[in-house]
Amino acid sequence: VTAVGDTRLPSAARGQWARVGDFFCEVSHLTIGRRYLVTGGLFFLLAGISSVVMRVQLAIPDNELLGSETYNQVFTMHGVTMMFLVAIPVMEGLAVAMVPLLIGSKELSFPRLTSYAYWLFLIGGIALWTGLFLHHAPDAGWFSYPPLSEGRYARELGIDLYATSIPLLEIAAVATAIELVVTILTHRTQGMSLNRTPLYAWSVLVMAVMIVFAMPALIVDTLLLEADRTIGTSFFSDAAGGQPLLWQHLFWFFGHPEVYIILLPGLGIVASVVSTFTHHATPAYSIVAAGLILIGAVSFAVWAHHMFATSEPVSGLGFFSAATLSIVIPSGIIVFATLASLWLGHPRWRVPLLYVTGYVWIFVIGGLTGVQIASEAFNQQVTDTYFIVAHFHYTLMGGVVIPLLAGIWYWWPKLAGREGNEALGVASFALVFLGVNLTFFPLHLAGLAGMPRRVYTYPSGLGWEGYQLLSTLGSFVLGLGLVLYAVGLVASRPAEDDPWGGGTLEWATTSPPARPAFGILPRVESAYPLWDQPELHPRERRLENVLTVDIPITTVLDGEPVEVTTTPGPTVVPLAAAVATSLVLLGPLLDPAVVLLGLVVLAIVLVAWALERPWVGSDGSKAAWGAVVAAGMILASLVSAYGFLALRSPIWPYHVPPRPLPLLLPVLVIGLVLLVLPLLVRSVTLSLGAAILLLAAATACLVVDSVRLDYNWATNVTGSIEFALVLFAILAACAAAGGAALALLAALRLDDAAHAVRAATVGTGFAGVTLAVVACVLVIGSRL
Amino acid sequence: MKRRSAGVVASVLCAGLAVGCGDSPAGRSTPSLLDAKGEDARVVSTEFWIQLAAVGLVFALVAAILVASFVRERRRASEEASPHAHHAEGVAWVIVGGIALPVVVLSALFFVYVHDIARLSSQEDRGGPIVVDVIGHRWWWEIRYPKLRIATANQLVLPVGGRVALRVTSKDVIHSFWVPQLRRKIDAIPGSIGSGWISAQQAGIYRGVCSEFCGLQHARMQLLVQAMPQARFAEWVRNAQRAAPQPSTASERAGRDVFTHNACATCHTIRGTTAGGNFGPDLTHVGSRPAIAGAVLANTPGNMGGWIADPQHVKPGAEMPAVPLNGTQLRDVIAYLESLR
Numbered sequence A: 001v002t003a004v005g006d007t008r009l010p011s012a013a014r015g016q017w018a019r020v021g022d023f024f025c026e027v028s029h030l031t032i033g034r035r036y037l038v039t040g041g042l043f044f045l046l047a048g049i050s051s052v053v054m055r056v057q058l059a060i061p062d063n064e065l066l067g068s069e070t071y072n073q074v075f076t077m078h079g080v081t082m083m084f085l086v087a088i089p090v091m092e093g094l095a096v097a098m099v100p101l102l103i104g105s106k107e108l109s110f111p112r113l114t115s116y117a118y119w120l121f122l123i124g125g126i127a128l129w130t131g132l133f134l135h136h137a138p139d140a141g142w143f144s145y146p147p148l149s150e151g152r153y154a155r156e157l158g159i160d161l162y163a164t165s166i167p168l169l170e171i172a173a174v175a176t177a178i179e180l181v182v183t184i185l186t187h188r189t190q191g192m193s194l195n196r197t198p199l200y201a202w203s204v205l206v207m208a209v210m211i212v213f214a215m216p217a218l219i220v221d222t223l224l225l226e227a228d229r230t231i232g233t234s235f236f237s238d239a240a241g242g243q244p245l246l247w248q249h250l251f252w253f254f255g256h257p258e259v260y261i262i263l264l265p266g267l268g269i270v271a272s273v274v275s276t277f278t279h280h281a282t283p284a285y286s287i288v289a290a291g292l293i294l295i296g297a298v299s300f301a302v303w304a305h306h307m308f309a310t311s312e313p314v315s316g317l318g319f320f321s322a323a324t325l326s327i328v329i330p331s332g333i334i335v336f337a338t339l340a341s342l343w344l345g346h347p348r349w350r351v352p353l354l355y356v357t358g359y360v361w362i363f364v365i366g367g368l369t370g371v372q373i374a375s376e377a378f379n380q381q382v383t384d385t386y387f388i389v390a391h392f393h394y395t396l397m398g399g400v401v402i403p404l405l406a407g408i409w410y411w412w413p414k415l416a417g418r419e420g421n422e423a424l425g426v427a428s429f430a431l432v433f434l435g436v437n438l439t440f441f442p443l444h445l446a447g448l449a450g451m452p453r454r455v456y457t458y459p460s461g462l463g464w465e466g467y468q469l470l471s472t473l474g475s476f477v478l479g480l481g482l483v484l485y486a487v488g489l490v491a492s493r494p495a496e497d498d499p500w501g502g503g504t505l506e507w508a509t510t511s512p513p514a515r516p517a518f519g520i521l522p523r524v525e526s527a528y529p530l531w532d533q534p535e536l537h538p539r540e541r542r543l544e545n546v547l548t549v550d551i552p553i554t555t556v557l558d559g560e561p562v563e564v565t566t567t568p569g570p571t572v573v574p575l576a577a578a579v580a581t582s583l584v585l586l587g588p589l590l591d592p593a594v595v596l597l598g599l600v601v602l603a604i605v606l607v608a609w610a611l612e613r614p615w616v617g618s619d620g621s622k623a624a625w626g627a628v629v630a631a632g633m634i635l636a637s638l639v640s641a642y643g644f645l646a647l648r649s650p651i652w653p654y655h656v657p658p659r660p661l662p663l664l665l666p667v668l669v670i671g672l673v674l675l676v677l678p679l680l681v682r683s684v685t686l687s688l689g690a691a692i693l694l695l696a697a698a699t700a701c702l703v704v705d706s707v708r709l710d711y712n713w714a715t716n717v718t719g720s721i722e723f724a725l726v727l728f729a730i731l732a733a734c735a736a737a738g739g740a741a742l743a744l745l746a747a748l749r750l751d752d753a754a755h756a757v758r759a760a761t762v763g764t765g766f767a768g769v770t771l772a773v774v775a776c777v778l779v780i781g782s783r784l
Numbered sequence B: 001m002k003r004r005s006a007g008v009v010a011s012v013l014c015a016g017l018a019v020g021c022g023d024s025p026a027g028r029s030t031p032s033l034l035d036a037k038g039e040d041a042r043v044v045s046t047e048f049w050i051q052l053a054a055v056g057l058v059f060a061l062v063a064a065i066l067v068a069s070f071v072r073e074r075r076r077a078s079e080e081a082s083p084h085a086h087h088a089e090g091v092a093w094v095i096v097g098g099i100a101l102p103v104v105v106l107s108a109l110f111f112v113y114v115h116d117i118a119r120l121s122s123q124e125d126r127g128g129p130i131v132v133d134v135i136g137h138r139w140w141w142e143i144r145y146p147k148l149r150i151a152t153a154n155q156l157v158l159p160v161g162g163r164v165a166l167r168v169t170s171k172d173v174i175h176s177f178w179v180p181q182l183r184r185k186i187d188a189i190p191g192s193i194g195s196g197w198i199s200a201q202q203a204g205i206y207r208g209v210c211s212e213f214c215g216l217q218h219a220r221m222q223l224l225v226q227a228m229p230q231a232r233f234a235e236w237v238r239n240a241q242r243a244a245p246q247p248s249t250a251s252e253r254a255g256r257d258v259f260t261h262n263a264c265a266t267c268h269t270i271r272g273t274t275a276g277g278n279f280g281p282d283l284t285h286v287g288s289r290p291a292i293a294g295a296v297l298a299n300t301p302g303n304m305g306g307w308i309a310d311p312q313h314v315k316p317g318a319e320m321p322a323v324p325l326n327g328t329q330l331r332d333v334i335a336y337l338e339s340l341r
Helices: A016-022 A031-056 A068-102 A110-132 A157-186 A200-229 A244-278 A285-301 A303-310 A319-326 A329-345 A353-373 A376-382 A386-415 A420-446 A466-491 A573-590 A594-610 A616-650 A662-679 A684-708 A717-751 A754-781 B002-020 B039-071 B087-122 B230-241 B250-263 B300-310 B327-339
Strands: A553-555 A561-565 B128-135 B140-145 B151-152 B155-159 B164-170 B175-179 B182-189 B195-197 B204-210 B222-228
Touching: A031 A068, A031 A110, A031 A386, A031 A466, A068 A110, A068 A157, A068 A200, A068 A244, A068 A386, A068 A553, A110 A157, A110 A573, A157 A200, A157 A573, A157 A616, A200 A244, A200 A285, A200 A616, A200 B195, A244 A285, A244 A303, A244 A329, A244 A353, A244 A386, A285 A319, A285 A329, A285 B039, A285 B087, A303 A319, A303 A376, A303 B182, A319 A329, A319 B087, A329 A353, A329 B039, A329 B087, A353 A376, A353 A386, A353 A420, A353 B039, A353 B087, A376 B039, A376 B087, A376 B182, A386 A420, A386 A466, A420 A466, A561 A616, A573 A594, A594 A717, A616 A717, A616 A754, A662 A684, A662 A754, A684 A717, A684 A754, A717 A754, A717 B195, B039 B087, B039 B182, B039 B195, B128 B155, B128 B175, B128 B182, B140 B155, B151 B155, B155 B164, B155 B230, B164 B182, B182 B195, B222 B230, B250 B327, B300 B327
Parallel strands: B128 B164, B155 B222
Antiparallel strands: A553 A561, B128 B140, B140 B151, B164 B195, B175 B182, B175 B204, B204 B222
């Protein structure tokens, strides 16, 4: 057991200027989590207002309140905001705030990373909304299918904002996801083996793993779109051999898991609330946990059910129908676990549990219409109609929004130190429940009556207006309910430490939790330690609040402590890194030179980041694996895109000669050598030094090889996809070389740099794989 | 569940009543997919009712448990009661309700789904001898009968009972061809062709829409499917194959000259005249069509005049520009176009 690293305390005295900048330097999980929730709440308000605007427009036929230009921006912003600025950030933010308390940890693994992600989220959200206020918001739907979103048909700023902000937001989502995975795997308190981990933490773990696997496809997709729009590549444009459907495959590979990504933590919240308010341990804990994992896994096999009407060869086999249906089984497990607790336990109908009944009713209806549209034939009838609008609003209101309302009320004592006003809460539940059903149920019928979605107006006399009017009335009821909910949270009273009699560790902390929330970390012996170990209960013995930043790192399976780490103090580095990243990604909106400037600043800030706290624990090398998985999904997306284009393009390679070998074979060899280098060379310094040189050589080969070609990214689709692959390989090589250089520095300066070296080796190994794969694809692909 | 079935029944009733009102030119009747009039849509509407019965039963069960646990005599929460009591019962609930029940229901439904889609797609290539190319444009439908050498727009004519083979594509962005009462959607994707067939078992006019978001006037991109008895269809074909009729009045003649000497002719074709543009709809028999402007306006002289005089007012963003014409010219052009039957 070693204890090295930064010993600054979060509240220790610091210089004058630092105190002024406290707001921008904050890294504590509870503060960042609260900021996530507040910012997400504001975006929820904006998205809610835009939905009411749409409902008013659609209340009567042939309404001329909004023109199509405005309506298209409003409905796009509603979807984009709810998906990217509300659902994911709020779910991640709640997890950032609550997960450490549930697993008995004083802090997250990498508080600076979460802070960085929060700033990125804020910047990306502001960038997107700036568009609407300039009347140039994205207007091609949250799905922005090309060619509609390509430069030929959407010349305005809007789609550029979409295609640059989304990658920014997704990088933020992936960063926080890696944070949550590593924290849950390594920061659980002593004795909290995986089978004693609260189900909410399980659901967050699965959500975060899914984010790491799913989001990179969308990052790739949106960046390719922006490249099409700004530098003249032709990934999605059929004129130069591109394929509009490539976008849809990548989009839905992300897009369907996305739905389950935001659903899973909702299910975890429900499990927490139900067990507390029925005083009943979740039945069949291991089956429920397995159900959460199954949902996550199967959701990656269902994306093509969004494309049943495209005549893609994936349809007609029944595979995607079967996969879509099978995902209902784990959802059923979780619903029946809830029902069993309600029946077998002792329900106390407080506000959070009332919301859970709303979840059961609404989510089950959404799930059952999901069973209906799993049918390929029925799906092809109702896709892109109001039936789908009704379906997914039932699943998302039932599985995401209502569980969040339950969870925020439930955890308000920890988030704000207060207990919501019960009467207002009950009234808000009644209105929200009525409002959701009134708003969305009639839309099923509008869809069955043949009404397509995404229409800014509709003719009278087609039997649609009654449903639309009801829905508009319902949206006001729903809105009023949400307002009452917010008032209920504000008009609250100071909360006791354990107002609900919960069984998990967050109820052993004060309300609001002290910093740090735990002193000496408890040893737990059950999944509900506060119920089963009375000595832990705050009533019996306030957990001794020792001001220390030492945090044990525990084993993944059994939660046994193996080493001690510390947590970094306030720092401005995350904000600086977020600004630099934004320069890189939003740069194309201003000038390509801004991108280069951003890259340079980012490199400098990342070095400062590493030097600020050079010691890396075993959680650090686990995080490196997380980053490599995300980067690997980017590589996989690009290689899949290459394969898809090669298969679909009428001529392949598209009017370009086969790529010459002399400079690509060395790249292949270097890639393979990098993989085995740490095994061949014992000396850490020698091995890292050699890796840096090899990466530099490979980069040089790729650059020279690309420059020698007589075609480029703008020539046609082959040039475009080759350019993307080469660019990614170069970026991976540079990042890995940078990591290796920092690890080399740490190895020279610190006694114990084993984990830093391990993390860097993971990086150089990945760069090796990337170089080898890219070289192979370029050599073989153009000779097919 | 009761509320839901009641609503569906109501919607079907509405649809039925509206259909009873007859084939109004603008297709103003509820295009309910449950009021199926084509072979393809009938398979799906039958499937819908089977689904509804199955998921309705499941929902009734869940709702009953939920309501019962809420209203039954409250069991007093007891601090002494172990939160781990009733463990075996809880597991049984999860296995019976969460695993066994969905496995049974979903397996049965999956059988129906595969059966239906297999039935529909095994016949996918068995369209009739008539082939129709459906080409999406922003924001209108180009309809061509390549073997019959007919070109029209926003109007798909087919014989009652016969299958017509469809080849669907797009000239610009992605659209989707959908006639709810007749068949499922086929996406219109630039650079690729989606195929299928369509049939109507009853004469009438059926409303079709673009159902993939395609930009500013997505909401107003429609077409009308006219199902005619065989004899009337044959007559329509013979007429549609002919070149445009010669103008018979002075006003019509003047209208033709205005049309062919102005910007109109650069975008539109009228076979038998010098107008040969291929950017907008072929207008050779525009006078015989039930509707114009992406089938959002009934084909009346007034609507025609309003559309020509100010297309951007009718459909903001439409590709058709306003061509400056004086009152007389406009009247003549309307007279000429309405004469193209």
